[in-house]
Amino acid sequence: MSSTKQATERRRRAARVTGISGAAAFGVALGGSLAGATVFARKVLTPDSRRPDDTVVLAVHDDEVTLQLGPETTVAGRYGLWLDGGSGHARVGDVIRSDEEAGTVVRKLLSVDRGHLAPGPARWNAYYYWDSPARSMDLPSRDVTVESELGPMPAWLLEPERPTGRWAVLVHGRGARREECLRALPTLRRLGYTTLVISYRNDAGAPPAPDGRYNLGLSEWRDVEAAMQYAVQHGAEALVLGGWSMGGAITLQTLNQSRLSDLVEAVFLDSPVVDWGDVLTHHARLRRVPQVFGWMGSLVMGRRATRRLAGVHDPVDVARTNWVARADEIGHRMLIHHSIDDEFVPVGPSIALAAARPDLVTLERWDTARHCKEWNLDPQRWERVLADFLQPGRQQSGAPVGHCS
Incomplete structure (x- = not known):
């Protein structure tokens, strides 16, 4: 073999080796990203009952x-x-x-x-209150049970002095407790609402989900519907829904999927998750993990072929939680409290949703307040805005976007 042919053959062998090595390196990187994305997805979807001192x-x-x-x-x-x-x-x-x-x-x-x-x-x-309305607020309330598809879900029931036939169903956030919702009770009671402060699957005292995981609102909404059904069975003629953080995501799914959503007059949300994809990207950044983990985590939990890696029984399709993209499907009057300084759920999607649906969505913009702590910062303002929004006879349309304060 001539020296020229020998040199050519050596280059071909080197190219093959380089190609194989590159493919192997790519495979290792892809496997590493998949493993990291799986850990990230499980972290998001797994309830954590530990509440350590901080x-x-x-x-x-x-x-x-x-x-x-x-x-x-x-x-x-x-x-x-x-x-x-x-x-x-x-x-x-x-x-x-x-x-x-x-x-x-x-x-x-x-x-x-x-x-x-x-x-x-x-x-x-951050809830300020620490127990049931009767014990921590001196408001007359009682423990009731909502029967869901998974079993009994504990709830607190608070009746006003002059019932109006209007009920409110309140939904706390991810890893939170029912106490998170109590801040709304004085205003609702004064306006004549009978109020259910509910629990949902994976809460302490409530049945776990079949896979023991959060579904980012895509299954939890059925527990809210069960609470709505309880309200109807006990005399509710119209409903208001309130949600905090992931409770906002659950509420939005309820409005879209529940057969009882036509009974809902209005909705109020605190620091809501309007787009889980945006939240996942934000938390990948906070944890200083590669951004690829965020979108790959969404793929892992959302694909039937990989859902088991995330530990979920059914795929969790993050795209279905993007209400900015689905803004034309919004059909209820909605008040959103959200702070530009929210460190946990960025305000951007709330701003975008209000801009997309100014006919229905009122955004009360805050600053300084951290996640779900607008009420803590200024209870009088929070309660005044909610009362104005829910006042009987208010126009059935959205109000102008609120201001920062």
């Missing part, structure tokens, strides 16, 4: 409490503190002073509701 009480003095400085503890407003693993509770008000160098913040101590407040670990309570 702050420290440093000192207690008369009507002041000194806490460890952190993103939550420095924001204005009123909040709660779970003590002793949840057996105790205290409520705190606005920041009095803070010291970044010392890493401390002093807040007004409003009350110690149960247990003993002393230096030590605690858990921040």
Whole structure:
């Protein structure tokens, strides 16, 4: 063989080896991305019942409490503190002073509701309230059970002094508790609403989903429909739905899929997930994982061939949760409270939905408030906006987009 032919053959062998190596490297990278996306998807879909302490009480003095400085503890407003693993509770008000160098913040101590407040670990309570309406708000309420397709779901029922036949069904967010919804009760009761504060699949005290996973609203809506059915069976003539965070995503699916949605007069949402794809991309960025994990995670949970990797029984199609893209399917008056400083569910899709459907969607834009904490920052404003939106006789159309404050 001539030297020229030998050189050509060597180049061909080298090209084959390089091609094989490149394919192998691509396969390894793809496998690594798939593994990372699977972990990411499971994290999103798996309920986490652990609620670890996340702050420290440093000192207690008369009507002041000194806490460890952190993103939550420095924001204005009123909040709660779970003590002793949840057996105790205290409520705190606005920041009095803070010291970044010392890493401390002093807040007004409003009350110690149960247990003993002393230096030590605690858990921040964004709900402010800590138990049933009867126990934490001194509002007459009772425990009831909503029968769902999976079994009994506990709920709180609050009746107004003068029932009107209008009912509200309130839906908390992912990994949250029913207490998240209690902030709406005084306004609803004053307006004559009978209110159900519900639980849904995978909540503590409620049956788990068949696969033990969240479905981002794509199955949970059926539990909301069961609560709506309970309301109708007990005299409801018209309904209002309220949802927080993922509870907003669940509510939007309910409106679209429930046979009872024609009974819904209006909807109010706090920091809602309007587009899960946007939220997944945001959390991939927060966790500093490759952006590919976000969209690949959506593919893993949404494809029948790969759904088992995410641990779900049925595919979770994230595209069906994009209500900006599905804006023409919105058919109910809707009030959205959302802060431009929401660190968990970005405000962008809420702004886009309000812009796409100004005839139906009213957006009350906030700043400063963190996720689902608009009420905490300014309860009077939050309650006034909700009351104005729900006032009987209000025009059946959207109001102008709200302002930042």
